[in-house]
Amino acid sequence: MARHDRLVMLVTLAMLQVLTIVIGVYAMTTGFSLGALTGGPSPTEPTASPPDGSPSIPVITSGPVLAQLPVRSGDGPLPTKGTLTQQLTRALGDKAIGDRVGAVVLDAATGERIFASGADTAVTPASTTKIVICAAALAALGPDTRLSTKVVQGARPGTVILVGGGDPLLAGPSAKATYPKQAGLATLAARTAATLKSQGVKKVTLSYDTSLFAGPSTPQGWKSSYIPDGNVATVHALAMDEGRQNPRYNAPRVPDPPQYAAAAFARLLDKEGIAVSKSVRAGKAAAGAPELAKVDSAPLYSLVEHTLTQSDNDYAEALMRHVAIKEGQEASFAGGEKAVIAVLQRLGAAQGVSSLSDGSGLSIRNRISPYALAKIIAMAGSPNYPDLHAIASGMPIAGFSGTLGNGRRFVASDSKGQVGLVRAKTGTLNNVNTLAGLATTKDGRLVTFAFMADQVPVNAEPVLDRLAAIVARS
Template sequence: MDEHVTWRWLRRPLPLLRRLAVKPAGQLRTAKTWQVTTGSAAVGLAVAAVAVTAAGPWDSSGQRTAERRSAASQEAGGGADHLGFPGSGGPGAAPSAPAVLAGLGAPARAKPGGKALSDVLEPVLKDRALGPERSAVVVDVASGKRLYGERAGDALTPASTTKIATAVAALSAVGPDHRLSTRTVLEPGSREVVLVGGGDPTLTARKDGRYVTGFASLRDLADDTARALKKRGTKGRVTLSYDTSRYAGPAQHPIGPNENITPVSSLMADEGRLDDSTSGPAPRSTDPAADAARKFADLLRERGVDVKGDPGPAKASARAGKLARTSSPALSVLVERMLTHSDNDIAEALARETARASGERPSFAGGSKAIRARLKKLDLPLAGAKFADGSGLDRADRLSGDLLAALLARAADRDHPELRSVVTGLPVAGFTGTLVDRYPKGSPGTGLVRAKTGTLTGVNALAGTVVTADGRLLAFAFMTTGTTDAVGAQAALDAMASATAACGCTP
């Protein structure tokens, strides 16, 4: 995919989106609806504009040019789901755009009707760019009623929309306030310090930059460990080992070495990235635990600790004395970051944490079993579903539109506040994450659609929530397999979401 594809894509859906445009705000039914849909959108636009302006040198799409080209080239090579990632110094993950979230707390002025939705969705669903297999589902969140369904129960390859299922399973298994802790211990009667991995891929060794403040810091852990050793009176040289026993099974994802994911380990720093990126494709470490341990050894030396040689693998004993620890943000924050940036490393860590909490082996296979079991407990439609991993990179994954829409509706349900970050973490059309540059200016979906993208070669999906012209919150899932025109397929899916946003949804 060359660097001009993005601009061709931006032009293609414009004629269709013009036909789907909403009426001017003054023509909507009530002043209250106008305030929800138009006033909220204006606030969202203002917030986003300030964030982008403060972020530094961005191009006209809201993304650093070099990063967009890198993401596009990776898409062509392996179909990675990383188009449109902001880079270091960009806006924070999952801003609370008022227009997108209006439907979460505001009552609808009118009940949606399936007839109106079919009128606007079916013409777009016929777009040839969507390939031979396509599925579309729209659900009213307030009632749980399916408003539209086309092959709704067919299990298709979901790509990165799999992360929605992973997020719901992890939040239900360990809770939104759970934190992942990386710690150091001292083996009794020795000078062996052990760095124990706690499953946190967002642990950072960086001094500053994006995703440093508020996240677990290897530097802070080195500060606290050095102080603890001094307090214990440990003198002379120490050895450093590292413990990755929290996770089991193969570390390498079935797709093989890939710039979209680091070998899965309970110990890594900055997701094993070998550059200064925080999202999207990047050169990756082949042994992230060893690399993290070497960085930690250097940090200890900078703090006056005499560390002997290179660290090696070991398992901390139950008798080891506590030295220090550093903890990730709450799991809800990790879920938001994962969904906003389609972060595969976080996804696979959350799958393993779900396995641990469910009594399964913390591996690819154990994570898959645990995710399915958790979703079954939530009484979600699992017919045909297959979970081969937590990230959606595996083409063996299968989910139905019914399941994706049900997951989103459950996450938006007031009776399940523990799942709310699944909704707030979804990219906002035209503003954040994988949707930052997929919605043209003036599109009726901009600022109103919040959705997770799914992209592999020949596979395109979009699943999320939308606030309609009536202020109604709907959950949708649009999936297609066998596409040969990825740009055209994305444009058609985005047009479907925009059409749902523009729809009055009255009987």
């Protein structure tokens, strides 16, 4: 997508976010439920306690929202450090957050630390890992990059190969339209069939190539329950609907995503009038094999926004591997770690990123500091790093979207007044709660923050919401 078109899309997204807030104000005064207008997928992060699974957003009962959201340049005066320090320190003393907590608040414009406590200690980040992965992907690949799934000619006449392009959102035949718009197997089958018919071919032998990605399909640090519970699928270069058996539900995930996708493609070819032999097996496309058809993903910036808003574990893993490919590393968990850190070093943002066992943050072996996350978010909001802007626009909005719009966040009396005023990425594992994002202070200063705890007794999400709310109203 051209840069002009991308800017138009970003403006459109901003307008939609304002519309969402307006609907929230309407909900305050009428009792209308925003849940009637929402129905996106539930968060994919494992939680310390089972989620209720409801995608609806509760009626907002406090405000006013729009009255606190003027158009600001982000360069107002800094908040009073003494007052902010006192309030944050008091909140960090809450026993619910546990004994190991890191916290930082940065001035987005200058990088100055407005508040810091354990800010440089790398801890388990959970899904805030995705901030780091998305930053590296945008910087290495560029925001307009698209991922292609192709069908190429096989070595023998009458043979074709479905080549995985590392796009786990490739839509199967029963998937419904979504944003970002997904590349679809049905479209790929129709284009392939048209090419084959033009060549006089009506029967083929199909194989599939997953060689774009390498290494194990699961990393160290994942619980054995993650895949059966539907938190993530095994990682492959070819998958449809992120390995879901039914695209509407996270579970179950299929045991062999590439073979499952290839079998579905064979059925779609048959519907298009191309007979496919019964045996569909893994294979390897020759270098330079003639292309018969392809479909492209949405541009990377919209995929990053999706990954952050919905905390999409599968897409984060794919992005990590694409960074590895771009950087000349093996497209595996280990190669991805090397590549992401190398990109961050070029950006000057590697300090505090000490271990990346995966891209999704499901691994308990990952280690990132609060300062590293807050710095990357500040860069994403800076005009000096335009390619990173999708990180800022992809952050969930408190009380409205993604993993902050699930009806469990920013609902307490000490945080619900900042609904709509905080944008942040969540992180949740057993005994781990993290929150990193950005807000504009009451005097119009743009700040970024990260609050991270990885020895949580039960659930520290309300405390994290309180901390972010303190920043937003400081």
